[in-house]
Amino acid sequence: MPSESRRERARAERRELIVRTARELAEAEGWEAVTTRRLAEQVDYSQPVLYGHFANMDAIAAAVALQGFEELAVVLREGRAGDGLRGLAKAYLRYAEEHPAMYDAMFVRRTDLVFGATETPAVLRQAFAEILAAVTPHVTTDAETATEVFWGALHGQATLNRGARMRPEHRQARADLLVDLFVVPAVDGG
Known part of the structure; x- marks a missing residue:
């Protein structure tokens, strides 16, 4: 036995x-x-x-999604380390484009994964923490809310880019504009 x-x-x-x-x-x-x-x-x-x-296909998709969040946290950390908020935005959009099925499991398919709550799995928190770390230096308001807005805008771009709903030749310009909207210019001391 x-x-x-x-x-x-x-x-x-x-x-x-x-x-x-x-x-x-x-x-x-x-x-x-x-x-x-x-x-x-x-x-x-x-x-x-x-x-x-x-229990069902939703549970299988959730297990796939958890793997995706582990990968995404690493990708976001590397992007942020390379070029701050701009690098993180590029990394996020590239991940969504290169891994459409994984991205769907993480953000589109129905799962029982809970975001923004005490029962949120650690890997989801890690991915969010990477975005939070990149957004925080650039905002003067509630950093978590600003991070949710930034993340939502990235998700919108990723989804609309994939669905060919916006001009493809302007992908980079849209991502750059989003970052520019969040970056607080340095104030001159003099």
């Missing part, structure tokens, strides 16, 4: 396989192609095994 830790490892590996396969399938064919039936076929487990790990 397998040991308890061995069973736990096998369970964790199955769960990771399900999440990885859902992500790969969504990236290749879109989230509409990701169903429990299709996932079960892809991972070679029965649907009841999937349901033993996840």
Whole structure:
């Protein structure tokens, strides 16, 4: 009989396989192609095994989204370290463009993930903290609210860019203008 830790490892590996396969399938064919039936076929487990790990497709999408927030926090940190608020904005928009299925899992698909509350998962808080750290030096108002406004504007640009709803040749100009609106000019001491 397998040991308890061995069973736990096998369970964790199955769960990771399900999440990885859902992500790969969504990236290749879109989230509409990701169903429990299709996932079960892809991972070679029965649907009841999937349901033993996840309550439903929303829970699977939430697990994918959590991975995305881990990635996004790193991308935002690197962008912020490279060029402050401007670098962070570019990094955010680039991530959304390069990972559309992941971005959908994080921000478009329905999940039970809660933002801005005590039960918000740590990885969501980390990604928000990166945006907050970049916005805070540039605002004289409530930094968290300003961060939500900045983030909302980035999300709007990412979504509208992807849907080809705005002039594609002006993507960079829009991102630059957003940053410029947040950057408080230095006040001369004299």
